[in-house]
Amino acid sequence: MHIEMDFDGTIVSGTLNDTETAKAFFEALPISIHVGSSGMDFCGQIEQSFPYDAAQVGYGWSNGDINYNPGGGWFAVFFDGEDASGSYGDQLNMGRLDDGAIETLRGLKGSYDITIRKA
Numbered sequence: 001m002h003i004e005m006d007f008d009g010t011i012v013s014g015t016l017n018d019t020e021t022a023k024a025f026f027e028a029l030p031i032s033i034h035v036g037s038s039g040m041d042f043c044g045q046i047e048q049s050f051p052y053d054a055a056q057v058g059y060g061w062s063n064g065d066i067n068y069n070p071g072g073g074w075f076a077v078f079f080d081g082e083d084a085s086g087s088y089g090d091q092l093n094m095g096r097l098d099d100g101a102i103e104t105l106r107g108l109k110g111s112y113d114i115t116i117r118k119a
Contacts, residue, residue: 001015001016001022001023001026001095001118002014002015002016002098002118002119003015003016003026003029003066003095003117003118003119004116004117004118004119005077005114005115005116006114006115006116006117007042007105007108007112007114008112008113008114010104010108012077012097012098012101012104012105013097013098013101013119014066014077014095014096014097014098014101015095015096015098016066016094016095017093017094017095017096019052019053019056019092019093019094020051020052020053021050021051021052021053021056021068021070021092021094022094022095024050024051025050025068025094026118028048028050029116029117029118030115030116030117030118031046031048031115031116032113032114032115032116033045033046033075033113033114033116034111034112034113034114035075035077035111035112035114036110036111036112037108037109037110037111039080039081040078040079040080040081040085041077041078041079041080041081042077042079042105042108042114043074043075043076043077044074044075044114045072045073045074045075046068046073046074046075047073049070049073050068050070052070052092056092056093057070057089057090057091057092058089058091058092059085059086059087059088059089059091060082060085060086060087060088060091061076061078061081061082061088061091061093062078062082063078063079063080063081063082064078064079064096064097064101064102065077065078065091065093065095065096065097066078066093066094066095066096066097067091067092067094068092068094069090069091069092070090071090072090075116077097077105079097079102079105079106080106
């Protein structure tokens with residue numbers, strides 16, 4: 001399940017995994033979200049909620065992860081902070097950024113109204 005995220009004309013792509021959450025997210029596309037950068041990710045709240053297996057919710061991320069936070073309804077795409085991420089809970093991995101996307105995101109600053117769509 002391939003996706004594209006449009007950051008005001010800068011397109012980054014990713015691949016979703018086969019979790020129940022990722023499948024439901026993919027079926028809901030296209031989705032528009034207002035995201036901001038924390039210096040390690042771009043994240044924003046999603047109006048929809050998605051089903052999830054509580055056993056898949058945990059702490060931390062790897063740089064390049066595409067995550068859903070079921071407790072707060074947050075979408076996040078991570079480009080940094082992996083080493084210190086173990087203290088951040090309520091993380092459910094839905095997929096990974098494709099090659100080159102981490103560097104592209106590191107070059108973006110500020111906030112965006114992004115559109116996530118099927119690729």
